[in-house]
Amino acid sequence: MSTTGPSVSDEEIIARTRRWLEHAVIGLNLCPFAKAVHVRGQVRYVVSHARDPEELLATLHAELEHLADTPPERTDTTLLIHPEVLNDFLDFNDFLEIADAAVTALDLDGFLQVASFHPDFQFAGTAPDDITNATNRAPYPILHLLREDSIERAVAAIPDAADIFEKNMETLEQLGPAGWADLQKLIFGNK
Template sequence: MNYIPPTPACEDVKRWLDTMVIGHNFCPFARFVRDQQRIRYVDIASDDMAEVLTGLRAEFDHLDETPKTSTTLVVLPLGWQDFEDYLLLVDVAQQSLEHWGYEGCYQLASFHPDYLFDGEPSGAASHFTNRAPHPVIHIIREAEMEQALAHHADPESIPQTNIETAESLGKKALQAQLDACKHRD
């Protein structure tokens, strides 16, 4: 495996993973793969959709060839700050995943600095469960996710627990934590 030096954006996402995702247990499975060093961070610094899709395809290939890597967090620090543009990219990425024959093998999760759940008030703290310091497309091995869910006492309760956690912490505190994850020159 080639060593890729961490970029500032990837370091931001690592801080976010530790501080918010693991720190608030928004994903009860993240600590294990982080502690086992099975997370790959890749920075695709492009605002061109075709380039991002090419990078995603390369990550699917990498995961195919490297079973030791559980998951990849694809960090998109440039050009995807508009949430609607980002959602279009995620939709095209999902279609590409299916077109490339990876449905059932990998799934995508999405995180964005301005993430909004459809149907939730824009000021709801619950949005912070999917907010990250940069736009991120998370590639997850479906088999590993199914295995993790099978060992969780009540996987259906995870979203509601996350909402309750976010609401108890409050939007102001969560925004401050998210802001603190970002690299400052």
């Protein structure tokens, strides 16, 4: 349900992404680690106007370096939103190898990592309309830059962290396609 185009401002893209974070990721408790950094204002939202993977890679490099050079108290994680490139999920999925190589090229392995969200995210072996794919669906393609030590601390603080994936699947199955569609209306400001 990605809505892009010249009429959508960066501010609206960020607002939709923030509503997705608040109502889907935090609201459905898909990531129990997200609330703390959101409440403390430690999430950096960056809208890239890249129109091809090479431009996006340059932006990714800059954002990885920025996150590495910024104290976690100020920015713990970055959401690199790129509505104009890699809208095809398979192309996006292929780009993730390039993103991982960028982390390595910058000598940030073990320090930073890249997670991913996409409007058409699909787990291997699932149908496109399988509701469980929604655990990784966002209003726009997003490269999520994370600090490894923050992940380790968060996982250590949650006794059942290994069960998050299964709980997320159950949550989305209980919500169902109609509930997810209602949530999308809220995220896109249609409700």
